[in-house]
Amino acid sequence: MSVRKRVSKTDPSKFSWVVDYKDGQGTRRLKTFAKKKDADAFAATAHVEVREGVHVADGASCSVREAGKLWIAARERAGRERTTIAQYQNHLDLHIYPHLGSEKLTSLSVPRVRTFEEWMLDNGRSPAMVRKVLVSLGSLLADAQERGLVARNVIRDLRGGRGASDHRAQKRAKGRLKIGADIPTPAEIRSLIAVLTGKWRPVILTAIFTGMRASELRGLSWDAVDFEKKIIRVYQRADSYREIGRPKSESGEREIPMTPMVANTLKEWRLQCPKGKLNLVFPNTKGGVEGHSYLAHAGIEAAWKRAGIVRDTGQIDEKGPPVIAPKYTGMHCLRHFYASWCINRRSDGGLELPPKVVQERLGHSSITMTVDVYGHLFPRGDDAAELAAAEASLFA
Known part of the structure; x- marks a missing residue:
């Protein structure tokens, strides 16, 4: 040399x-x-x-765009879900290709990727989206590395020194989930239940008292509802393309007890539920898979408005009155409520379940995930009343 x-x-x-x-x-x-x-x-x-x-010499390497095509093909062969592949492709088409697509893999450096990261942040991408795009780019480079197209995965060097601390800083800025801000209060849930009618009553009640994900509700089959044992078996879900498949992880397959209200409501709903080949519990009017957006907007968010659980957006309608939006958006707030209900003390109207049982009910892949998200909600056993009782028992 x-x-x-x-x-x-x-x-x-x-x-x-x-x-x-x-x-x-x-x-x-x-x-x-x-x-x-x-x-x-x-x-x-x-x-x-x-x-x-x-x-790997420059002449033996390829461009980021060419490596991206190989990476997507490998993910498809590995059996990744259609929605996951679509998400990867969006990361490539909307973020990575416009700025790095023509560059050789061997020319990528930590400063170059750092500049790309900062460009995304400066141009309206959320920190969460930037993190996802960089994870996809890192996976692409790892695939290229295994193919002998590049010697170094610069994303590992970029994230290794500060990625974990950046993620922790973002979590600190966002803060913990809060009752009344991210998680509906029991009073708000009671107000919501009071206005539920028609096809929305069974699906929203089931979401409230089982904590099932929207995809799991949309893919729920009557075969999975056991009225005799009063449990719902989660073993399939519907993706955003309305295709039925298995849960993303093994822990997603689980059994959830039904409350009497849910069981009775589902029995009534079964008599009028639209029939279809998929035998779904919450289908659309033709018996097929219900759309996620329709479930969120026409279902839960409209119900929040009817219940008066709203917020002022600060915008003014064309006709003059302020624009009112539901206080909570999407279905996930009901999953948060179910988690808090499982965790809360019995004296506060909750189930007071141990963390491992809460993990199993929610279908989390690990107890770490459950504790990270909801750990601050578990009773600490050090409030004034419990401390006084413990002190009294010590000297009894």
């Missing part, structure tokens, strides 16, 4: 620096630099990489 100066034949005052070396396969490679220090740095790195058998 050598570094030599190359003078321009047409203009002797102009010159560059060339690294002349052989890669791991014995193929001669030339790489040109404007500055000698850059050539020396590359030569030192390439020497180590060739010796360790991980060096």
Whole structure:
């Protein structure tokens, strides 16, 4: 491996620096630099990489766009869900390709990716979206690394030093889930239940008292509802393309007890539920899979408005009155309520279940996830009344 100066034949005052070396396969490679220090740095790195058998020359690599196509194809062969593949493709098409698509994998560096990250943040991407895009880019580079198209995954170097602390800082800024802000209060739930009618009553009641995800509710079959044992078996879900499949993880398959209100409501609903080949509990009018947006907007969010659980958006309607929006959006707030109901003390109207049982009810993949999200809601056993009782028993 050598570094030599190359003078321009047409203009002797102009010159560059060339690294002349052989890669791991014995193929001669030339790489040109404007500055000698850059050539020396590359030569030192390439020497180590060739010796360790991980060096990839520019000519043996490919562009980010070409690597992206290989990565997507590999994810499809691995059986990833259609919605997951679509999410990966959106990350590529909307974020990665416009800024890095034409660049060689071997040209990517930590400063270059750091600049890309900051560009996304400065142009309206949320920290959560930026994190997801970088995870996808890191997965793409890992796939390319296994194919011998690049020697280094720069995302690991970028995130290794500060990724965890950045994520913790974002969580601190967002704060913990709060009752009355992120989680409906018992009084709000009672107001919501009071206005439920028609097809929305069974699905929203089931969401409140089982904590099932929207995809699980949309894919729930009557075969999974056991009225004799009063349990609901979760073993399938409907994705955003309205296709039925298994839960994303093994822990997603579970049994959830039904309250008397849910069991009685579902028995009544079964008599008028639209019939279809899928035998769904909460289908659309034709018996097929209900759309997620329709369930969220026409179902739960409209019900919040009828119950008067709303917030002022600060905007003014064309006709004059302020624009009112539901205080809570989407179905996930009901899952949060169910978790808090499982956790709360019996004296406060809850079930007071241990963390492991709460994890199983929610279908979390690990107890860590349950404690991270809801740990602050569990009774601490150190409030004034309990401390006084403990002190009294000590001296009894």
